[in-house]
Amino acid sequence: MSGLSETERTGCATILTLMSAADVHSLTDTVTNKLIVVENTTEAVETILSFSKNAEEFLRRKKVQRDLIFKYLVNQGVVMPPNSEKHQLVKRTLELWSSGKVVSDKSSQEEKKGILHKQPTDVSANVVEVGFDPQVLGQQFCQWFFQLLNSQNPSLGQQPEDWGPQHFWPDVKLHLLSRTGSEQTQDEFIGADLVSLRLLALTKEERLLLSPNLEPHGLRALMSPHGLVLVAVAGTIHRGSVCLGVFEQICGLIRSPLEKNSWKIKVIDLKIRAQDALPGTEVAAPALTYSSSELQFLCS
Template sequence: MSGLSETERAGCTKLLQSLSKDDVFSLSDTVTNKLIVVENVTEAIGAIITFTKNAEEFLKRKKVHRDLIFKYLANEGVVMPPNSEKNKLVKRTLELWSSGKAGVDQSLPGETDDTKQGLTSDTDIVKAEVGFDPLVLGQQFCQWFFPLLNSQNPSLAQLPQDWGPKHFWPDAKLCLLSRAGSEQMEDFLGAELVSLRLLALTRDEQLLLSPNLEPQGLRTLASPHGLVLVAVAGTIHRDGACLGVFEQIFGLIRSPLENNSWKIKFVNLKIRGQDSLGGAETAAPALTCNSTELQLLYS
């Protein structure tokens, strides 16, 4: 029998689904010592899960290579330095699974019924109940938004989630400032254009945005008029290489016509390439904006 918890089984399954068919069959033969005959990938994954003694043994298998674990963690919203060795990635994955927050349960410690946010079943737009905590909303929003956007990246080899203009207000705005060699400013107006430009970052440019949800990387602010600002810093990757850092500020407003779901009113995204960082640490970047600067966005 498998020695894996429910969370570990779900995580191992997700990793196995990213492997090639040949690698899955090969790993099944290794784990079962070729005593179990499987006819398809689903049976092979089931055999691997059943006969795996523990999660650490699974993660240390040669077929479960470093890049696979790195991409898995990034998709779960876990920030890791791009040059992390496999043993560090394995340790962090085990910590994630033991916390119970991966795959099966995305709730946050200390979250109550009054502050819990989720996704609407029909539109996947973040929603909140009366009496919400802005910080909890910000954490939940980032745990929803970045995996959703990153899933559009073809290098992750996963099924893209339901991205589109429905997550934005019709008059949404995007201000994109990039500093990679030269400085470039782009402005977009309207849900369709904003949605398409953000989509291009991951689908076409194959970037992976990894947010830092620790206190120094996430800040929220709520105005008395219903606008909630979520500011987050993070790193940008492509094919395992760290290209730079980003700071992103979202303006969120409830939609009373859509069951009080939160929709994105504006996005300010600032990207800095490695050449503009001057050797600064990028593993867990901190926000440079403060609460006073955020308040200026209310007007």
């Protein structure tokens, strides 16, 4: 009988989907001592979940490689240094599962993907609802946005999610500032198609992985009286196991009354700063440099 909770079963199953079919079947043989023959991968996954004594035993299996756990945590919006050892990732994953803050089953994924499509309660798009918390929206938005964008990165080996211009206002503006050493470049892109393609290139072509810091010192959100929500977040940028630098991003969100009051992106200000980093270098989760007063000014 499996010793996994429902949350742990869902998380373990998600990690198994990141593995090759051959590794899943091999793990089935290990877990069952080759006493059970499975017909397909789906049956193999169910067998592994049923015969795993507990979540820690599953995570420590040799076939459950360190990189798989790291990818899983990234998809959950959990910031971990890219040089973290497997036992550290295992510990963090167990903490995540016990916290109840997991977004991994299908219904939760749909809920997370749909955070830009939540309708207000009997209010117009330009009126703040009673009890509305922009900080909560900001955290949900960042989890949704960065998982969606990172899923386009081929090195993660996962199915790309539904990225495209439909998430932006037609006249959206992207201001991109990149700093490398003493060099600095600034670019501006206007229009949903151009902005969508430029951001897509970061992960799909340049194979960058953006890891947001969703802790209070790394995330801040404010709302204007007219309904504009500014979400500011800091994070680290990775390629493979190397941390390339840090970023700060401000997104302006406005509801679209013609599309069921869905939240859409109106403006993005993205600052990327490269830094000398080698594999094994400890990387702290960056904090926002924008003050509340600066965001209030932008939001006014």
